[in-house]
Amino acid sequence: MRRILIASLVGLAAAVGIVMFFARPHQAPPRMPLPLDIWFTADTSGRIEPCGCFSGQFGGLTRVSTVLSQNPSSGLRLEIGNALAGTEDFQILQFEQLLQAEGHMGYHALNLGSREASLPADTLRRLAKDSPVTLLSANVLDAATLTPVVTPWKVVDLGGLKIGLIGIVQGTNWQPDASVIIAEPAETLRQAIPEVKGKADVLVCLAFTDETGLEKLAKEFYEIPILLGGDVQQPSPSLLRINQSWILATTNQSRALGELHTKWDPVTRTLEPATAEISLMHDRIPEDPLIEKFSQAYRKTIGKADLAVDHPGTAADAIPGVNPNATFVGSQSCMACHPKSFATWEKSRHAHAFESLVRKESDTDPSCIKCHVTGFGEPGGYLRNMGKEKLVNVSCESCHGPASNHLEARTTAKPGETIFQKMRPVGPGQCIQCHHGEFSRPFKFEEFWELIKHGKEGA
Numbered sequence: 001m002r003r004i005l006i007a008s009l010v011g012l013a014a015a016v017g018i019v020m021f022f023a024r025p026h027q028a029p030p031r032m033p034l035p036l037d038i039w040f041t042a043d044t045s046g047r048i049e050p051c052g053c054f055s056g057q058f059g060g061l062t063r064v065s066t067v068l069s070q071n072p073s074s075g076l077r078l079e080i081g082n083a084l085a086g087t088e089d090f091q092i093l094q095f096e097q098l099l100q101a102e103g104h105m106g107y108h109a110l111n112l113g114s115r116e117a118s119l120p121a122d123t124l125r126r127l128a129k130d131s132p133v134t135l136l137s138a139n140v141l142d143a144a145t146l147t148p149v150v151t152p153w154k155v156v157d158l159g160g161l162k163i164g165l166i167g168i169v170q171g172t173n174w175q176p177d178a179s180v181i182i183a184e185p186a187e188t189l190r191q192a193i194p195e196v197k198g199k200a201d202v203l204v205c206l207a208f209t210d211e212t213g214l215e216k217l218a219k220e221f222y223e224i225p226i227l228l229g230g231d232v233q234q235p236s237p238s239l240l241r242i243n244q245s246w247i248l249a250t251t252n253q254s255r256a257l258g259e260l261h262t263k264w265d266p267v268t269r270t271l272e273p274a275t276a277e278i279s280l281m282h283d284r285i286p287e288d289p290l291i292e293k294f295s296q297a298y299r300k301t302i303g304k305a306d307l308a309v310d311h312p313g314t315a316a317d318a319i320p321g322v323n324p325n326a327t328f329v330g331s332q333s334c335m336a337c338h339p340k341s342f343a344t345w346e347k348s349r350h351a352h353a354f355e356s357l358v359r360k361e362s363d364t365d366p367s368c369i370k371c372h373v374t375g376f377g378e379p380g381g382y383l384r385n386m387g388k389e390k391l392v393n394v395s396c397e398s399c400h401g402p403a404s405n406h407l408e409a410r411t412t413a414k415p416g417e418t419i420f421q422k423m424r425p426v427g428p429g430q431c432i433q434c435h436h437g438e439f440s441r442p443f444k445f446e447e448f449w450e451l452i453k454h455g456k457e458g459a
């Protein structure tokens with residue numbers, strides 16, 4: 001009985017097999033459209049985590065990571081450019097950790113923005129070599145060899161769908177390093193597209209350019225159905241369709257995450273209509289502790305590193321003609337002659353600004369201390385090897401400028417003598433050097449000044 005059943009099952013299977021074999025050429029099973037989901041950031045500006053200058057902050061890869069982990073991990077994850085905060089040595093150290101963080105988050109590529117493309121070719125090559133995320137750019141060329149400095153394009157296979165990623169950066173309004181040449185983006189694409197098209201089903205261009213630049217590319221390159229931008233003032237208000245291309249851009253220092261969803265139809269070899277969204281990060285999104293670790297690693301490195309800011313020049317005061325050669329003397333020296341101003345200042349948070357950094361273990365991070373100490377980066381100003389000893393906090397001289405000349409003029413003056421020495425003028429312009437963007441609650445001079453008001457007391 002059992003043997004007969006098995007025998008007939010085998011027979012049935014063989015029959016089905018024969019039927020399917022002959023049926024196959026006539027009735028191919030419908031091939032399902034393949035999903036293409038893309039998540040992307042731009043202008044991350046070194047924000048592995050938000051600075052914490054006030055509560056209610058939005059951004060940080062720590063939050064982007066949380067949002068990504070709530071979504072299927074099968075999509076593309078891309079950075080369009082300017083993930084680097086700047087070209088100084090400490091910012092490059094921070095970028096190395098940012099690359100590790102994005103590697104951990106499953107990023108497939110990081111396109112070079114204008115900041116990355118301002119680095120020397122050798123630095124870019126070294127960063128690319130050690131990075132878990134592919135550094136991408138087809139038009140950042142080595143000035144000596146005229147070949148791409150990093151990977152010009154790559155193909156990512158997502159569940160059978162082959163996606164060709166090409167990176168470009170717009171080369172206007174900024175100067176690359178002498179070791180680098182920025183080729184014209186359209187010219188670069190004209191050359192690269194045929195090659196990539198042969199190896200991929202769909203092309204996605206990571207284009208660090210503005211809205212006008214993106215539209216121009218869409219008008220010329222029908223072969224690129226998806227153009228993702230990043231050199232914009234605001235994230236795209238909606239998904240744009242120009243000719244055969246979908247255009248979406250994002251920006252905002254890790255506060256905005258772009259999402260684009262579509263499907264690839266293998267039969268017609270076209271994309272289905274796409275939908276898009278820009279998700280804004282906010283302070284109710286928990287920060288991913290695993291990503292915070294990369295920020296901690298950066299702080300550890302920076303504490304031990306010898307940096308250019310540790311060896312400032314000896315130029316005169318930055319404002320020509322005012323206080324030449326004046327040096328910083330510290331707020332204690334002002335107390336005797338300006339007691340009321342001193343008392344107001346001492347009670348303000350300015351007088352405790354360095355403690356905030358110590359609390360966050362960021363007291364050796366140049367990207368933080370410049371606003372939490374006195375004269376950092378200026379001749380005679382705060383140096384990291386001063387630790388907590390000297391010129392910490394936002395002192396009188398953070399706003400009024402170095403005061404040694406004033407001190408000398410005032411202490412050596414004879415009774416009745418007219419003193420021509422003047423401190424530099426101060427006003428709202430001074431405040432917003434520190435109170436701006438993510439570093440401050442929205443700044444209104446009248447309201448903020450009210451809390452630290454001081455001055456005329458007939459010293």
Ligand code: HEC
Pocket residue numbers: 050051052053054055356357360362365367368369370371372433434435436439440441
């Ligand atoms: C551009 C200047 C600037 C930079 C750079 C800066 N801060 Fe601040 N920070 C401020 C200002 C201004 C405030 C006060 C904000 C307010 O009161 O709205 C502040 C406040 C803070 C506070 C106190 C917050 C509170 O609610 O008690 C902490 C902590 C802090 N910053 C940490 C950092 C860290 C860490 C970094 C580096 C990652 C950093 N800051 C970089 C300007 C800056």
Ligand code: HEC
Pocket residue numbers: 329330331333334335336337338396397400403406407410411421422423424456457458459
């Ligand atoms: C020996 C006394 C003395 C000391 C010390 C002193 N000042 Fe003055 N300061 C004066 C006098 C006097 C005036 C003129 C007062 C007036 O016009 O009301 C003045 C004026 C000023 C002014 C007004 C603008 C100007 O250029 O006259 C500022 C700002 C100022 N002082 C800041 C400071 C700071 C900051 C310190 C500490 C680094 C300091 N002073 C230390 C005596 C002193």
Ligand code: HEC
Pocket residue numbers: 347348349350352353354355356357370371372373394398399427428430431432433434435445447448449451452
């Ligand atoms: C060198 C950078 C810097 C400058 C310049 C600066 N601030 Fe601040 N300010 C800070 C920092 C940093 C904090 C937060 C300190 C903390 O809590 O760690 C702060 C905090 C404050 C606060 C909250 C103080 C409190 O006690 O509640 C006020 C108000 C303020 N600033 C007003 C001003 C005004 C007005 C100006 C310009 C006249 C100004 N700041 C210029 C860095 C600066």
Ligand code: HEC
Pocket residue numbers: 331334335338341342343345346350394395396397398399400426427428452454455456
């Ligand atoms: C956060 C910035 C800031 C800090 C810190 C600060 N001041 Fe001022 N100070 C100002 C501003 C702004 C004015 C108003 C200038 C004006 O009215 O022209 C002012 C005015 C003054 C004046 C009167 C100026 C005049 O023209 O008569 C004196 C004196 C003075 N400050 C001394 C001090 C002393 C001393 C300290 C430290 C104990 C100090 N300030 C800390 C921003 C600051």
